[in-house]
Amino acid sequence: MNIIEAMKERRSVRTFDGRGITSAQEAELEKAISESTAPFGGKLSIKLKKFNLKEGYKPSTYGMIRGAEDFFLLGIGSDEASALSAGYRFEQVVLRAWQLGLGTCWIAATFKGSDFEKGITWPDGEQLKIISPVGTAMKPSLTEKLTRLTIGSKNRKLFNSLFFFNDFKTAVPEDNQFREALEMLRLAPSSTNSQPWRALVDGNSVHFYYKPKSPASVLDTGIGICHFHETEKFYGHKGEFSTVSGAPVPPENWKYLVSYKRAE
Ligand SMILES: Cc1cc2nc3c(=O)[nH]c(=O)nc-3n(C[C@H](O)[C@H](O)[C@H](O)COP(=O)(O)O)c2cc1C
Structure with a gap:
């Protein structure tokens, strides 16, 4: 498998x-x-x-x-x-x-x-x-x-409510290079299935944020980023994580965590 x-x-x-x-x-x-x-x-x-x-x-x-x-x-x-x-x-x-x-x-x-x-x-x-x-x-x-029924463990939030393109309003196009990696992120497990992860696709980069929902929200987002990066590596893409000082400022109360940049 x-x-x-x-x-x-x-x-x-x-x-x-x-x-x-x-x-x-x-x-x-x-x-x-x-x-x-x-x-x-x-x-x-x-x-x-x-x-x-x-x-x-x-x-x-x-x-x-x-x-x-x-x-x-x-x-x-x-x-x-x-x-x-x-x-x-x-x-x-x-x-x-x-x-x-x-x-x-x-x-x-x-x-x-x-x-x-x-x-x-x-x-x-x-x-x-x-x-x-x-x-x-x-x-x-x-x-x-x-337990699974109460928490709604089978369900995941809609792709377009979690991930955005260029600004925090536009949906990620179907043929975007990061679409599948983000789809795999979406399937990750999280505490009470809270899915706090959010992301913005920006050219060859993806900026990761989280919406604070519980003390486990940062850890949950780490799980999601693992799924994202495993998908990148599976398809042979190389890239690096770093903290970008000018990362786009999100709406609401989302907090910036880290950015991924795929090598050209
Ligand atoms: C950080 C974290 C903490 C969790 N804590 C518990 C827990 O205390 N008890 C439990 O039964 N499940 C716990 N879970 C499992 C989640 O409820 C589960 O991942 C989520 O409902 C999605 O279901 P799935 O993993 O079957 O896809 C936790 C998951 C994560 C990622």
């Missing part, structure tokens, strides 16, 4: 087979962690650990995880670059897991005093902010179906 298919097919998985991952799968996931990168700096550690959670796990946020033994844990710095990098980097691992036939579910919650924190120390300035189960998916339980 190529990365485009993985982005199209991936969904959050909350019901697992209870068997845990094999040592071969564990090795592949550790490799995916070590190969994941982010061009935005910040502080981030990703660990993979086994836990005995027979009763299932109910985050302080929403959802219910059943039948998982293996979890990714993300220690993240408190600045914007760390949040952006966490989204961008861990989504690479999520997509790799899907290609290996394994499901995951990003969970942003409070883990203070939980089993997930026990016996783990993080580098200075990092805190456990995200976990994700990983394993073989089972048919979604009724609770999982209800």
Whole structure:
């Protein structure tokens, strides 16, 4: 399965087979962690650990995880670059897991005093902010179906309400060079499916913004930018990210994050 298919097919998985991952799968996931990168700096550690959670796990946020033994844990710095990098980097691992036939579910919650924190120390300035189960998916339980329905997990906002061309009013033309990469961004997962990402296509550049919706909005946008860049790389396009001082000022309360420039 190529990365485009993985982005199209991936969904959050909350019901697992209870068997845990094999040592071969564990090795592949550790490799995916070590190969994941982010061009935005910040502080981030990703660990993979086994836990005995027979009763299932109910985050302080929403959802219910059943039948998982293996979890990714993300220690993240408190600045914007760390949040952006966490989204961008861990989504690479999520997509790799899907290609290996394994499901995951990003969970942003409070883990203070939980089993997930026990016996783990993080580098200075990092805190456990995200976990994700990983394993073989089972048919979604009724609770999982209800969670998906309540959040509207299947739905995504319309392309033309998120992405713009030259100004913040004009739609991106159907044949624009960034159309497919933005379409893949649109499919990314986000906290409560809030889809805070926004973008403006400007010649060979794309400026990325977010609409503040929750404490996870910058991280969510990092996930979306990962999908965008994976698509660029899949089609052999080279480009770089940088912060542009004169980035177009958006309407409303959107906040500028970073710009991507495709090499000529
Ligand atoms: C940063 C982040 C935090 C999330 N937190 C939770 C959570 O606490 N509980 C949960 O059940 N799902 C959580 N999700 C999963 C989202 O609800 C899910 O990605 C979204 O509804 C879209 O559905 P899909 O991933 O199946 O496409 C989170 C996703 C992200 C990206």
